[in-house]
Amino acid sequence: MGKFNLPEKLKISLPGFAKQHKLALGLDIGSYSVKVCEIIPTSANGHQVIKTGSAKLPDGAVEDGVLQDPEAVAAVIDALCKNLKIKQKKVAISMSGYSVIVKKINLAVMEEKELAEHIHSEAEQYIPFDINDVYLDYQDLKTNTENSEFTDIMLVAAKKDVINAYLEMLTSIGLQAVVVDVDAFALENSFENQISGGQNFILIDIGASKISINIIAHGASILARDVVMGSRQITEQIQEKLSIETEEAESLKIGGKKTEEEERKAIEKIVVNNCSQWILEIKKAIDFYASNYPEDKISRIILSGGGSKIKGLDKFLNKELNMETEIFNPFAKTEVSAKIDQDYLAYIAPEMAIAAGLALRPVTL
Numbered sequence: 296m297g298k299f300n301l302p303e304k305l306k307i308s309l310p311g312f313a314k315q316h317k318l319a320l321g322l323d324i325g326s327y328s329v330k331v332c333e334i335i336p337t338s339a340n341g342h343q344v345i346k347t348g349s350a351k352l353p354d355g356a357v358e359d360g361v362l363q364d365p366e367a368v369a370a371v372i373d374a375l376c377k378n379l380k381i382k383q384k385k386v387a388i389s390m391s392g393y394s395v396i397v398k399k400i401n402l403a404v405m406e407e408k409e410l411a412e413h414i415h416s417e418a419e420q421y422i423p424f425d426i427n428d429v430y431l432d433y434q435d436l437k438t439n440t441e442n443s444e445f446t447d448i449m450l451v452a453a454k455k456d457v458i459n460a461y462l463e464m465l466t467s468i469g470l471q472a473v474v475v476d477v478d479a480f481a482l483e484n485s486f487e488n489q490i491s492g493g494q495n496f497i498l499i500d501i502g503a504s505k506i507s508i509n510i511i512a513h514g515a516s517i518l519a520r521d522v523v524m525g526s527r528q529i530t531e532q533i534q535e536k537l538s539i540e541t542e543e544a545e546s547l548k549i550g551g552k553k554t555e556e557e558e559r560k561a562i563e564k565i566v567v568n569n570c571s572q573w574i575l576e577i578k579k580a581i582d583f584y585a586s587n588y589p590e591d592k593i594s595r596i597i598l599s600g601g602g603s604k605i606k607g608l609d610k611f612l613n614k615e616l617n618m619e620t621e622i623f624n625p626f627a628k629t630e631v632s633a634k635i636d637q638d639y640l641a642y643i644a645p646e647m648a649i650a651a652g653l654a655l656r657p658v659t660l
Contacts, residue, residue: 317336317657317658318334318335318336318342318654318655318656318657318658319383319385319386319387319473319474319653319654319656319658320332320333320381320383320384320385320386320387320470320654321333321334321386321387321481321649321650321651321652321653321654321655321656322372322386322387322388322470322650322653323388323389323481323647323649323650323653324357324368324372324388324461325352325357325502325503325504326352326357326358326359326360326502326503326504326505326525326527327351327352327502327503327504327527327601328349328350328351328352328503328601328646329349329350329352329368329371329372329375330347330348330349330646330647330649330650331346331347331348331349331372331375331376331379331381331650332344332346332347332647332650332651332653332654333345333346333347333379333381333383333654334629334651334654334655337630341629341630342488342629342630342655343629343630343631343632344626344629344630344631344632344635344640344651345632345634345635346379346380346381346632346635347379347635347640347643347647347650347651348375348378348379348643349375349643349646349647350371350372350374350375350378351371352367352368352371353367353371356368356371358504359392359393359394359504359505359523360390360391360392360393360394360395360457360505361392361394361457361460362457362460362461362464365460365463365464365467366467368464369464369465369467369468372465372468372470373468376468376470384469384470384471385470385471385473385658386465386470386471386472386473387472387473387474387475387476387481387653387654387656387658388461388465388472388474388475388476388653389475389476389477389478389480389481389649389652389653390453390457390458390461390475390476390477390478391477391478391479391505391507391521392505392521394453394454394457395451395452395453395454395477396421396422396423396424396429396450396451396452396453397449397450397451397477397479397519397520398421398422398449398450398451399436399447399448399449399450399517400417400421400447400448400450401445401446401447401448402417402445402446402448403444403445403446404439404444404445404446407435410433410435410448414431414433414448414450415431418431418433418450418452421450422452424452424454428454428455428456429452429453429454429455430452430453430454430455430458430475431450431451431452432450432451432452433448433449433450433451434448434449435447435448436448436449436515449516451477453475453477458475461475473658474653474656474658476652476653476656477519478500478507478521478649479498479507479508479509479516479519479520479521480516480519480652481649481652481653481656482498482500482507482509482599482648482649482652483498483509483511483516483652484652484653484655484656485599485623485625485648485649485651485652485655486498486511486597486623486625486648486652487514488625488628488629488651488652488655489623489624489625489627489628489629490597494594494595495510495511495512495513495591495592495593495594496510496511496593496594496595496596496597497509497510497511497577497580497581497593497595497596497597498510498511498597498599498623499577499596499597499598499599499600499603500598500599500600500603500648500649501525501526501573501598501599501600501601501602501603501605501608502525502526502600502601502602503525503526503527503601503602504523504524504525504527505521505522505523505524505525506521506522506524506525506573506576506600506602507519507520507521507522507600508520508521508522508576508577508580510580510581510584510593512584512588512591512593513591517584517587517588518580518583518584520580522573522576524569524572524573524576525602526548526600526601526602526605528569529548529565529566529569529602529605530544530545530548531544532565532569533547533548533561533562533565536561536562536565537558537561537562547562548562548566548605548606549604549605549606550606550607566605566606566607566608566611567611570605570608570611570612571615574612574615574616577596577612577616578616581593581616593618594618594619595618595619595620595621596612596613596616596618596619596620596621597620597621597622597623598612598620598621598622598623598645599622599623599625599645599646599648599649600645600646600648600649601645601646603622603623603645603646604622604645604646609621609622622645623644623645623648624641624644624645625644625647625648625651625652626640626644626647626651629651
């Protein structure tokens with residue numbers, strides 16, 4: 296990638312374009328929890344997971360991708376890294392929410408220098424913020440053909456004040472962000488490492504307060520968007536309906552505790568009502584894709600995120616969308632350190648997809 300209007304040594308990274316081979320610590324800061332993943336290259340051109348874990352954040356510490364309580368978030372990250380005995384200080388983080396804009400645009404083919412000079416003025420019409428208030432990045436996707444004078448450009452903009460708040464928070468605990476990514480691209484990077492090409496599929500990452508939808512066709516992201524919905528709504532509704540604590544509601548949501556018939560039906564109704572809303576948003580994305588690429592069918596749905604562990608969700612989506620659905624394990628084809636408990640890894644794997652994708656980002660350290 297070229298030189299972009301981001302802080303020194305900081306760039307928004309797109310799958311498939313980096314050439315360096317060193318890896319930073321993957322740090323996924325969600326609204327519910329913090330996830331970390333440390334991966335190292337192996338001599339056989341593979342990778343090994345050596346550290347991974349998560350820790351819950353205080354309620355309201357992060358909302359819609361924006362730090363509301365930086366000191367609390369810093370304390371959780373610091374404690375988690377110390378607990379896992381992580382020494383790596385260079386980290387890769389990702390952004391989502393209203394402060395991040397991802398847009399694919401079509402421009403005339405230009406030389407790299409000319410595109411760099413032109414992109415700033417071109418971007419203004421697509422970004423709903425003052426251009427001086429955002430970090431801007433882009434990547435020429437090289438989609439032009441012999442018969443086309445145009446190419447697709449992936450344009451990414453992120454609000455400076457939001458990113459700077461994360462950088463300052465990390466600096467306060469001795470960490471340095473060397474990559475700022477976008478959640479959807481980090482997810483794509485994680486999937487690319489585990490899944491062979493040749494298929495078109497939709498990646499759905501279900502977090503506590505947002506759902507990331509990314510449609511991949513012919514090895515490239517065609518549509519990436521976030522929906523402000525998430526699994527926390529289900530937890531809160533179960534908690535209210537059954538008058539129980541949050542931890543118990545979380546356990547019931549993923550089927551981790553046996554219930555009486557009446558409770559089971561109440562939980563099932565809550566899950567179905569919420570998931571039906573999610574399906575409407577997923578269908579919008581699929582319909583948009585189908586209208587633009589009618590010949591390229593999506594072959595399957597791949598779920599990740601903590602919300603993907605909701606009992607029966609994969610079967611529900613399979614039935615409602617008539618599409619093969621599976622829960623993603625970002626470590627399925629990656630060597631794992633013997634020091635990591637396998638049962639714990641299997642349990643936490645679906646929610647580690649973004650952190651793993653960040654941990655696989657090649658960077659210059």
